[in-house]
Amino acid sequence: MAETALTNPGGQPAPGGWQGIAADWSSDQRAFKNVSWGKAMMWIFLLSDTFIFSCFLLSYMTARMSTTVPWPNPSEVFALEIAGHHIPLILIAIMTFILISSSGTMAMAVNFGYRRDRVKTAVLMLVTAALGATFVGMQAFEWTKLIMEGVRPWENPWGAAQFGSSFFMITGFHGTHVTFGVIFLIAIARKVWRGDFDHGRRGFFTSRKGNYEIVETMGLYWHFVDLVWVFIFAFFYLW
Amino acid sequence: MVDAAIHLERQQPSLHMHEAYASEATHAEGQQHPIKLYLVVWGWLFVLSTFSYLVDYFGLQGYLRWSLILLFMVLKAGLIVAVFMHMAWERLALTYAILLPPVLVLVFVAIMVFESEYTHLIRVLFFASPT
Numbered sequence: 005m006a007e008t009a010l011t012n013p014g015g016q017p018a019p020g021g022w023q024g025i026a027a028d029w030s031s032d033q034r035a036f037k038n039v040s041w042g043k044a045m046m047w048i049f050l051l052s053d054t055f056i057f058s059c060f061l062l063s064y065m066t067a068r069m070s071t072t073v074p075w076p077n078p079s080e081v082f083a084l085e086i087a088g089h090h091i092p093l094i095l096i097a098i099m100t101f102i103l104i105s106s107s108g109t110m111a112m113a114v115n116f117g118y119r120r121d122r123v124k125t126a127v128l129m130l131v132t133a134a135l136g137a138t139f140v141g142m143q144a145f146e147w148t149k150l151i152m153e154g155v156r157p158w159e160n161p162w163g164a165a166q167f168g169s170s171f172f173m174i175t176g177f178h179g180t181h182v183t184f185g186v187i188f189l190i191a192i193a194r195k196v197w198r199g200d201f202d203h204g205r206r207g208f209f210t211s212r213k214g215n216y217e218i219v220e221t222m223g224l225y226w227h228f229v230d231l232v233w234v235f236i237f238a239f240f241y242l243w
Numbered sequence: 244m245v246d247a248a249i250h251l252e253r254q255q256p257s258l259h260m261h262e263a264y265a266s267e268a269t270h271a272e273g274q275q276h277p278i279k280l281y282l283v284v285w286g287w288l289f290v291l292s293t294f295s296y297l298v299d300y301f302g303l304q305g306y307l308r309w310s311l312i313l314l315f316m317v318l319k320a321g322l323i324v325a326v327f328m329h330m331a332w333e334r335l336a337l338t339y340a341i342l343l344p345p346v347l348v349l350v351f352v353a354i355m356v357f358e359s360e361y362t363h364l365i366r367v368l369f370f371a372s373p374t
Contacts, residue, residue: 036337047341058348062355069359072366079299097296104292108285111327118275220274220329227327231320237292238316242299242308 046221050228053181057232060174061239067166068243076162078241082146096241099142100233103182106135107230110223117219122196125219129193132226136186143179147172174236181229192222274329284326291315291322 019027036044068075079092086094113128150171154161157169195201196219204213295315298308325331330338 037334039333039337047337051341051344054345058345062351066355066359069356070362070366072363093296093299100292101289104288107323107327108281111281112278114274115276115278115281224328227323231323234316234319234323238295238312242295242312
């Protein structure tokens with residue numbers, strides 16, 4: 005009780021030095037008033053992830069701006085022959101629409117979660133996971149096609165050698181994020197389906213009771229993955 | 244329902260009060276928006292993606308291409324963060340804590356633009372093969 009009194013604004017003067025630091029940080033105050041620690045930590049994790057992807061896109065920009073060799077034209081590199089028609093960038097466009105759709109179903113899953121409609125929440129999360137898996141599958145197809153055509157991290161048939169390393173690094177990291185998202189979506193959809201958050205069943209890891217907010221936290225991660233794709237689409241594929 | 248929950252919590256040891264408060268607040272604050280809102284945003288994201296694809300399809304070049312691509316990108320990112328991630332309904336303390344730091348990345352971008360233009364100049368002057 006004595007420590008608590010020290011940090012009260014109207015009470016005695018607050019302690020200085022190391023004691024003061026400890027007292028201030030343990031004063032049981034919260035900066036984010038109506039956001040739980042789980043959601044706040046997810047936001048802070050996403051902020052750090054933003055910096056990681058920013059660094060990738062920046063190094064790509066630097067490589068592309070400083071090379072004297074012409075950069076391969078993404079519009080042609082990612083074109084596909086469909087039914088005899090040569091359509092530029094079509095695969096990437098389809099992948100974009102799939103990822104946006106998965107974000108839409110995820111947003112609705114969060115909504116139904118807060119309404120405690122566990123069947124609709126679980127089904128929408130599984131649809132999200134299926135769309136995410138489709139996205140990763142198409143990315144695997146894209147990688148296979150490019151590798152067959154001779155794209156390597158150190159060379160490619162069309163121009164600047166840094167094209168391959170930038171492409172594999174950026175889309176590889178993004179695809180990894182999507183893959184982990186799909187795994188966690190399935191794990192949480194299973195909990196929702198089983199009614200863990202209705203019956204107050206304790207989790208296996210922390211043995212705490214969960215609630216439907218975990219669906220929103222999961223949603224934050226998933227929308228972030230979609231958000232990163234918006235930037236990759238603009239800077240890597242459309243530039 | 245909410246009243247009953249608070250009433251029950253009062254009888255429990257105060258250790259759980261904080262946790263209960265947090266979950267209660269999120270339920271009461273409730274990211275409860277009509278499904279229609281999400282469908283409208285979803286539709287807009289489709290339209291904006293189609294527009295940015297068409298920029299490439301019609302082969303627009305130069306500043307027009309750039310301004311359109313960046314405009315559609317910023318609009319899409321804004322819709323996702325504001326509505327899908329519910330940032331529009333969060334308190335400003337969280338919004339600023341999360342959205343301001345990435346803006347500083349623009350300083351890094353400016354630094355690297357200068358750096359890569361310098362590198363490019365040096366390469367053209369000393370390493371480019373004479374044609």
